[in-house]
Amino acid sequence: xxxxxxxxxxxxxxxxxxxxxxxxxxxxxxxxxxxxxxxxxxxxxxxxxxxxxxxxxxxxxxxxxxxxxxxxxxxxxxxxxxxxxxxxxxxxxxxxxxxxxxxxxxxxxxxxxxxxxxxxxxxxxxxxxxxxxxxxxxxxxxxxxxxxxxxxxxxxxxxxxxxxxxxxxxxxxxxxxxxxxxxxxxxxxxxxxxxxxxxxxxxxxxxxxxxxxxxxxxxxxxxxxxxxxxxxxxxxxxxxxxxxxxxxxx
Amino acid sequence: xxxxxxxxxxxxxxxxxxxxxxxxxxxxxxxxxxxxxxxxxxxxxxxxxxxxxxxxxxxxxxxxxxxxxxxxxxxxxxxxxxxxxxxxxxxxxxxxxxxxxxxxxxxxxxxxxxxxxxxxxxxxxxxxxxxxxxxxxxxxxxxxxxxxxxxxxxxxxxxxxxxxxxxxxxxxxxxxxxxxxxxxxxxxxxxxxxxxxxxxxxxxxxxxxxxxxxxxxxxxxxxxxxxxxxxxxxxxxxxxxxxxxxxxxxxxxxxxxxxxxxxxxxxxxxxxxxxxxxxxxxxxxxxxxxxxxxxxxxxxxxxxxx
Numbered sequence: 266x267x268x269x270x271x272x273x274x275x276x277x278x279x280x281x282x283x284x285x286x287x288x289x290x291x292x293x294x295x296x297x298x299x300x301x302x303x304x305x306x307x308x309x310x311x312x313x314x315x316x317x318x319x320x321x322x323x324x325x326x327x328x329x330x331x332x333x334x335x336x337x338x339x340x341x342x343x344x345x346x347x348x349x350x351x352x353x354x355x356x357x358x359x360x361x362x363x364x365x366x367x368x369x370x371x372x373x374x375x376x377x378x379x380x381x382x383x384x385x386x387x388x389x390x391x392x393x394x395x396x397x398x399x400x401x402x403x404x405x406x407x408x409x410x411x412x413x414x415x416x417x418x419x420x421x422x423x424x425x426x427x428x429x430x431x432x433x434x435x436x437x438x439x440x441x442x443x444x445x446x447x448x449x450x451x452x453x454x455x456x457x458x459x460x461x462x463x464x465x466x467x468x469x470x471x472x473x474x475x476x477x478x479x480x481x482x483x484x485x486x487x488x489x490x491x492x493x494x495x496x497x498x499x500x501x502x503x504x505x506x507x508x509x510x511x512x513x514x515x
Numbered sequence: 516x517x518x519x520x521x522x523x524x525x526x527x528x529x530x531x532x533x534x535x536x537x538x539x540x541x542x543x544x545x546x547x548x549x550x551x552x553x554x555x556x557x558x559x560x561x562x563x564x565x566x567x568x569x570x571x572x573x574x575x576x577x578x579x580x581x582x583x584x585x586x587x588x589x590x591x592x593x594x595x596x597x598x599x600x601x602x603x604x605x606x607x608x609x610x611x612x613x614x615x616x617x618x619x620x621x622x623x624x625x626x627x628x629x630x631x632x633x634x635x636x637x638x639x640x641x642x643x644x645x646x647x648x649x650x651x652x653x654x655x656x657x658x659x660x661x662x663x664x665x666x667x668x669x670x671x672x673x674x675x676x677x678x679x680x681x682x683x684x685x686x687x688x689x690x691x692x693x694x695x696x697x698x699x700x701x702x703x704x705x706x707x708x709x710x711x712x713x714x715x716x717x718x719x720x721x722x723x724x725x726x727x728x729x730x731x732x733x734x735x736x737x738x739x740x741x742x743x744x745x746x747x748x749x750x751x752x753x754x755x756x757x758x759x760x761x762x763x764x765x766x767x768x769x770x771x772x773x774x775x776x777x778x779x780x781x782x783x784x785x786x787x788x789x790x791x792x793x794x795x796x797x798x799x800x801x802x803x804x805x806x807x808x809x810x811x812x813x814x815x816x817x818x819x820x821x
Contacts, residue, residue, distance in 0.1 A: 273614040350601035358618035359591035
């Protein structure tokens, strides 16, 4: 049943995909040029022995995964309950709450994967990929996507007005993008801030992504990173399922 | 065959009791109505029948299945037209039907064919390719009804099917629902419009405050709880009350509303003659047949639509 819900979201996406494909390519291109090439010229020594551009690209891929996943699970989920109310229509069909949730999550993963694949293509053109392991950034992106999308689903299913989403972006998304080792190593952060970076999901994705594109082993345990991201995804799913059930089965 | 069977059905939200122990039986092929004002518990009842709201107490069986255990299996055989439209405004009219059909596991090809048939049925074929957003309220409602029929349901649940529509759009919806009824589809609807209930329902229950206060066919309810005719009198005065005493004994019963007095009588013309004999001069006089509105007023002391 989940696939029928995914199919619905893909049909709906067909109306807007052109615009989103353009932004999937243009945005990474601009960030590459701005941060990698622009800022990179000033970081003459590189980071960890690699040019700044090559160091920053895998972080940007993971960060893109996070931003696309949260973007696609915030307003669309809130709207599914409050504006177009499509979830209520789905709940009247022979779908279970888990089907409705999983179908929409699958679509968010699809969006995350396609956006990151576009980024990967552009970055490869810039010569920032050091290894075939770079392809592993895609499953990592999917995992990061799930780790942040599921709690966002839960949050968006709880609030009633979209001003709370601005709070999520200001206090969640932006700080997480800035302090998760995307632009500079988290080791530069002061003690407590560094622990916040460790606790948030993005840093783990950035570490995995970077190890993949540079073709080296991650500094911490690979399994540990994967399990930690899975923990976010699993706990987020349970919360999202609880909130969806509260709204749809009353 | 009994498609919906409820005994002592209760729905509570915290301290608030929305549905307070109702008994309902709906037979196959019947058009069954829940009539009552806003807040009577109609929508809560519909949501329990639609298997999206677990009952707090009592017995509920739909299609001889248990909603708690067999929710998806029951929903596969229901068509639901909710009170608030939840169409996808970005999709086309046709895509709204085809994507929804897929939720029932209907193959794509069948879904497309059925979408075309249904668009024809609700007279939206010309709008098949347009987005839903610019459609009028009546068109959206008809599309929602078409969507409710996409799985060829055994029961169609319609929650306030014409609320918010202009008279012309309402009549078009009624006409389509009447066609469905003629085809033998079981219809269950809620409404606070007595004319809607009278036109569409073979049998109905009158609900008030979460309880059923009367049950029967529209005609039987009127015969039982009202007189054949009603005389509506309006007096040019601050309060209609003072005239109530002067009308004592005219007809079987009398209701005083803020703006008019209703006289329940067997023969309206006789009653009007009697009013004139008593030298009362109302600003307006209207003789009409009794309706379900009068039944509701008699049973609850309140009007259906405030």
